Amino acid sequence: MSLVTGRKKSRVIRGQAAYHGxxxxxxxxxxxxxxxxxxxxxxxxxxxxxxxxxxxxTNGISFDSYRSLDSFGAGIWQHTLNSLIxxxxxxxxxxxISLLAGYGFSRxxxxxxxVFFILIIATLMIPFQSIxxxxxxxxxxxxxxNSLFGLTLVYVTLQLPFSxxxxxxxxxxxxxxxxxxxxxxxxxxxxxLVLVLLPLVLPGVATVAIFAFLNAWNEFLAALVLLSSxxxxxxxxxxxxxxxxxxxxxxxxxxxxxxxxxxxxxxxxFLLLQRYYMRGLMAGAxx
Amino acid sequence: MTVTGRKQTxxxxxxxxxxxxxxxxxxxxxxxxxxxxxVLPVGFTAxxxxxxxxxxxxxxWIGFNNYFRMFNDGRFVAALNFTAYYTVIVTILIFAVAFPxxxxxxxxxxxxxxxxxxxxxxxxxxxxxxxxxxxxxxNVDSGFIGPALxxxxxVEKSPNLLxxxxxxxxxxxxxxxxxxxxxxxxxxxxxxxxxxxxLTEAAVVDGANWWQRFRFLTLPLMRRTIALxxxxxxxxxxxxxxQFYIMTSGGPQNRMIxxxxxxxNQSFVSFNLGYGAALSIALLAILxxxxxxxxxxxxxxxxx
Numbered sequence: 139m140s141l142v143t144g145r146k147k148s149r150v151i152r153g154q155a156a157y158h159g160x161x162x163x164x165x166x167x168x169x170x171x172x173x174x175x176x177x178x179x180x181x182x183x184x185x186x187x188x189x190x191x192x193x194x195x196t197n198g199i200s201f202d203s204y205r206s207l208d209s210f211g212a213g214i215w216q217h218t219l220n221s222l223i224x225x226x227x228x229x230x231x232x233x234x235i236s237l238l239a240g241y242g243f244s245r246x247x248x249x250x251x252x253v254f255f256i257l258i259i260a261t262l263m264i265p266f267q268s269i270x271x272x273x274x275x276x277x278x279x280x281x282x283x284n285s286l287f288g289l290t291l292v293y294v295t296l297q298l299p300f301s302x303x304x305x306x307x308x309x310x311x312x313x314x315x316x317x318x319x320x321x322x323x324x325x326x327x328x329x330x331l332v333l334v335l336l337p338l339v340l341p342g343v344a345t346v347a348i349f350a351f352l353n354a355w356n357e358f359l360a361a362l363v364l365l366s367s368x369x370x371x372x373x374x375x376x377x378x379x380x381x382x383x384x385x386x387x388x389x390x391x392x393x394x395x396x397x398x399x400x401x402x403x404x405x406x407x408f409l410l411l412q413r414y415y416m417r418g419l420m421a422g423a424x425x
Numbered sequence: 426m427t428v429t430g431r432k433q434t435x436x437x438x439x440x441x442x443x444x445x446x447x448x449x450x451x452x453x454x455x456x457x458x459x460x461x462x463x464v465l466p467v468g469f470t471a472x473x474x475x476x477x478x479x480x481x482x483x484x485x486w487i488g489f490n491n492y493f494r495m496f497n498d499g500r501f502v503a504a505l506n507f508t509a510y511y512t513v514i515v516t517i518l519i520f521a522v523a524f525p526x527x528x529x530x531x532x533x534x535x536x537x538x539x540x541x542x543x544x545x546x547x548x549x550x551x552x553x554x555x556x557x558x559x560x561x562x563x564n565v566d567s568g569f570i571g572p573a574l575x576x577x578x579x580v581e582k583s584p585n586l587l588x589x590x591x592x593x594x595x596x597x598x599x600x601x602x603x604x605x606x607x608x609x610x611x612x613x614x615x616x617x618x619x620x621x622x623x624l625t626e627a628a629v630v631d632g633a634n635w636w637q638r639f640r641f642l643t644l645p646l647m648r649r650t651i652a653l654x655x656x657x658x659x660x661x662x663x664x665x666x667x668q669f670y671i672m673t674s675g676g677p678q679n680r681m682i683x684x685x686x687x688x689x690n691q692s693f694v695s696f697n698l699g700y701g702a703a704l705s706i707a708l709l710a711i712l713x714x715x716x717x718x719x720x721x722x723x724x725x726x727x728x729x
Contacts, residue, residue, distance in 0.1 A: 157534065161536065161540045164526070164529070164540065164543075164544065165539075165544070167603070168544050168546060168547060169543050169546065171547075171558055171559070171562060171603070172546070172558075174562070174569055175558055175561070186567075187566070187567045188567065189566070189571075189572030189573070189583075190569050191569075191573060191576055193569075234454075235454045235455050235458065238451045238452070239451060239455035239456075241451050242450070242451025242452040243448075243451075243452060245448070246445040246447060246448025246449075246451065247444055247445055247448065248445055248446060248448040248449050249444055254452060257456075257459065257464070258455060258456070258459050261459060261463045263712075263713065264463065264709060265660075265664050265708070265709070265712060267664055267666065267688070267705075267708070268705035268706070268708050268709045269466035269467055269469075269470050269705065270689075270692065270693075270705075271470065271473065271698050271701055271705070272465070272466035272467075272470050273462060273466050276462070276465065276466060276469070291458065291462060294458060295458045295461075295462040295463055298455055298458060298459060302455055327447060352549055355551070356550065356551025356552070356553065356554065357551070358552065358553035359666055359667065359689070363689075363693055374553040377554075377557055381560065381671060393557060393560070393561050394561060396557065397554055397557050397558045397561070400550070400554040400557075401550040401554050401558075404549045404550045404551070404554075405546060405549065405550065407549075408546070408549040409542075412542065416611070419608075419611060419612075420615060
């Protein structure tokens with residue numbers, strides 16, 4: 139009897155070990171590229187073109203790679219600032235506009251409401267890659283060519299179908315009785331939206347915000363096409379100069395440092411707000 | 426009862442007759458942006474595609490000539506072929522990796538949420554950053570993969586992975602699988618978790634083995650989820666650009682020019698804006714057809 143349970147137990151333990159052994163191997167494959175790059179970016183300047191074997195700095199930690207990254211374009215601070223301006227502006231505008239639209243679609247009746255809603259959602263079917271030329275021309279007519287604000291407006295538009303859908307659902311989930319009570323207390327329209335309903339749809343706002351941030355921070359092709367002067371480049375566009383190298387030689391230290399600067403904010407934002415990110419993913423997947 | 430009934434009628438009477446125009450005010454900013462930066466550009470693309478439209482100088486109406494030109498354009502046909510090839514291969518690879526991963530992280534065990542999070546991490550970084558990262562990892566002298574293989578004694582000389590078509594293609598596929606598999610895994614996981622556990626238990630009681638349960642229970646019940654993941658993967662792959670632009674610059678021998686890359690070259694390198702617009706409309710049509718076919722296949726599958 140005890141022999142049988144003992145054997146069973148050891149089989150369970152062996153199964154556990156196999157499971158977690160596999161799990162750790164998988165985790166290493168997905169994590170290693172980040173860890174190797176981050177560690178390698180902290181190596182001494184003279185080690186930058188050597189293979190990362192081992193990846194960690196052997197001559198002490200140094201910021202040489204970040205210094206050489208800073209020598210490209212208008213300096214790394216400027217380009218990080220550009221990326222931040224575009225991403226934060228995209229988040230703010232997307233949240234405000236989709237909050238208003240979500241409220242309008244959820245709580246009001248007006249003619250052609252469904253047509254407007256379907257029009258917004260239908261833009262999901264059209265890849266923005268196919269309308270870059272007209273976007274370029276329209277922005278130029280508006281005097282917004284080569285401007286971070288123009289790029290932001292494009293990013294906000296790209297976020298709208300998902301965000302308006304999310305926010306309408308968030309408002310739909312709020313019981314109407316709450317508004318009726320607030321209306322008796324004298325709250326109307328915008329006041330109602332900001333003071334009464336906003337706190338109730340905050341999780342939806344967080345979801346909309348995190349997707350807007352990541353997509354704006356990471357976008358490459360539209361930025362490449364719509365920004366034409368050096369000092370306006372966002373980080374991914376700047377990195378093309380680093381990738382091209384100088385006099386045929388690529389400074390791999392600068393590449394590693396650039397990858398670190400571009401990826402770390404995304405990883406931090408995701409790890410902090412994972413719950414809201416996954417909620418958005420599920421909403422998109424179920425639809 | 427009577428009280429609620431009366432309440433409802435007053436409610437209906439108050440709401441039904443007049444439209445609430447303030448609602449239009451709330452959706453106005455969103456509608457303005459969508460019309461300015463989506464509806465207008467789509468119409469504009471169609472209009473441009475009927476012109477010879479250089480960057481400088483006057484545009485000239487040429488009817489459907491840009492579309493006729495497409496069929497005789499060997500480089501466009503090559504781009505279409507390459508994109509189709511890439512889409513098929515990378516979608517198969519993503520599913521081959523993501524499905525086992527979804528099964529692996531499905532059950533509740535210790536650390537399983539940690540595994541999910543780690544596998545998902547590459548999804549949240551940009552494709553451009555991921556491409557740059559892997560360009561470095563794949564570099565012959567300063568990278569990681571080749572030198573590590575050499576250090577392990579598996580190869581005599583570090584291979585230049587991005588120099589030949591096959592090895593560069595494989596490297597890009599590995600990068601994309603690393604970047605996207607976590608996303609597909611989560612989508613498939615939602616499907617797996619939606620399968621009622623009593624069904625699985627009943628199958629176990631009936632003596633079905635693991636493979637039978639997977640083949641006759643899991644797969645059919647996950648049809649919708651699989652179709653969804655398939656649509657996302659296929660449409661995403663057809664629009665691929667960053668990885669080819671950043672990792673191989675479309676090489677070797679310009680054999681890695683995807684459709685979006687070719688449109689980019691025509692529109693923003695050669696400045697054939699009219700022809701680029703016609704190519705864009707073609708791409709749009711291809712994507713719409715593929716989405717409709719996939720959705721239709723999904724529906725047919727459900728009726729059966």
